[in-house]
Amino acid sequence: MEAYKRWVRRNKDYVHSMESLANGLTWLLPERFSDSEIGPEAVTSFFGIITAINEHIIETTPTQRVTGQAEPSFFPYSLCITLLKDLETLVEVTAQHFFGDDRKWNFIAATEATKVLVRLAMFRNSGYKMLLHGGETVNTEKRSDVFNSEQRHGNLANPGIHHGPGNLKNHYQQTPWNLEGRALSALNSFGETARMVSQPTWLSRVQHQQAMMEPPTMMVEKPSLSTILSENGIPGGLFMLGEVMFIIRPLLYVLWIRKYGNRSWLPWFVSLGADLIGNSFLSYIATLQSSRKDSLFHLSTPERDELKRRKLLWALYLMRDPFFTKYTRKRLDHTQKLLEPVPIIGFFAEKLIELLVGAQTRYTYMSGS
Incomplete structure (x- = not known):
């Protein structure tokens, strides 16, 4: 089965062409719409199932x-x-x-x-x-x-998520029609700039390395x-x-x-x-x-x-x-x-x-x- 999956993923263009041809030819089968003929419909269903399985294999390619x-x-x-x-x-x-x-x-x-x-x-x-x-x-x-209520409430209800000025800035920038949001966004930008100017260079490097070593693990619920x-x-x-x-x-x-x-x-x-x-x-x-x-x-x-x-x-x-x-x-x-x-x-x-x-x-x- 794994060998077949690898073959389908490597030759997906060829598989699509053959499936389109086969599905088109099923409409020309004799007695396609006969009251008692089951064979043509069985052939059509068979090709449809094969097509669905191949598409699923292609779509689930590991990434x-x-x-x-x-x-x-x-x-x-x-x-x-x-x-x-x-x-x-x-x-x-x-x-x-x-x-x-x-x-x-x-x-x-x-x-x-x-x-x-x-x-x-x-x-x-x-x-x-x-x-x-x-x-x-x-x-x-x-x-x-x-659906994400945390975004509308500024992530204030989730422990473990940063609640600093940058977070508030992003929240209010997403609602630019809100006058309060624009004002707070400007104040947060000013405060963040002042903090970055007064922050030592070595502390910035340490924080950057820590962020690289510990990527966020938040899962979307x-x-x-x-x-x-x-x-x-x-x-x-x-x-x-x-x-x-x-x-x-x-x-x-x-x-x-x-x-x-x-x-x-x-x-x-x-x-x-x-x-x-x-x-x-x-x-x-x-x-x-x-x-x-x-x-x-x-x-x-x-x-x-x-x-x-x-x-x-x-x-x-x-x-x-x-x-x-x-x-x-x-x-x-x-x-x-x-x-x-x-x-x-x-x-x-x-x-x-x-x-x-x-x-x-x-x-x-x-x-x-």
């Missing part, structure tokens, strides 16, 4: 850990979520083949429930950071201005749920609600389909409502951050990009029943008839629409989970 950085999680949550997503279509097809259209939803619900549990565990283990790409991408952004809610107020609570609703939304959708069927509008509206409410909470936090510089809760750039990605996923509601059967399918058929007489374009349009219609029959392709 020198920076002092003060939190220890990485032992359990590979992101890899686990990716493997579940690669297997869920195979689970759906197999359950449909052996148990029928109605009972397959029991297996799909079990798969979605497993993903919810893993994502909730990852959400908690990451210090309640937003899940990127559904948890498949690890959120490594350091948002100390969000993950915030608890109570810390987020108490220190970030309403924005922190809205963030938690929005993220939890994004995590459990697919399970709610499947449970309602299991009870009322995928031809009912009720599961469609329940899922859409959960998406709209959850994203409105997170969008409100992003708007609050843009309008108020002193906002207690901040979203990082990758998290703001994640919000845009989630909104793009709303387009999948056009491909979900009953909306697809009543509206989208008619539009696709009408477009195919218009383009059919056109050489080449008509052929590719027909194949594209055929793939879309075939993919729509699989819940896992249109679930957005």
Whole structure:
């Protein structure tokens, strides 16, 4: 296994090229969207699993850990979520083949429930950071201005951390809109300069050598749920609600389909409502951050990009029943008839629409989970 890991890390460009080619060819497998054909989906899942494992090997290449950085999680949550997503279509097809259209939803619900549990565990283990790409991408952004209460309180509560003028200067420089902060920063700078002028040279060398021999060992602690809610107020609570609703939304959708069927509008509206409410909470936090510089809760750039990605996923509601059967399918058929007489374009349009219609029959392709 170690030899394989070394080979993947040395030839990662070649591995990426082969994976892209293999995954692209799986869409051309015969009987890809057949009701009873399990083989093509098994091949697709196999290549997806191999790709996920290789990516995990590349991403976990040993590097020198920076002092003060939190220890990485032992359990590979992101890899686990990716493997579940690669297997869920195979689970759906197999359950449909052996148990029928109605009972397959029991297996799909079990798969979605497993993903919810893993994502909730990852959400908690990451210090309640937003899940990127559904948890498949690890959120490594350091948002100390969000959760690190020591920074907002000047590290006065932590013994063992220097509380001198330099520390206060850095604290107030981070809040330049605070008039008191600017005044104290200027006084601290003056006091520090005076101290450095009067300090003997030999003492400076001793302090520098001591600092080199004893590097800081402060570890960044993950915030608890109570810390987020108490220190970030309403924005922190809205963030938690929005993220939890994004995590459990697919399970709610499947449970309602299991009870009322995928031809009912009720599961469609329940899922859409959960998406709209959850994203409105997170969008409100992003708007609050843009309008108020002193906002207690901040979203990082990758998290703001994640919000845009989630909104793009709303387009999948056009491909979900009953909306697809009543509206989208008619539009696709009408477009195919218009383009059919056109050489080449008509052929590719027909194949594209055929793939879309075939993919729509699989819940896992249109679930957005």
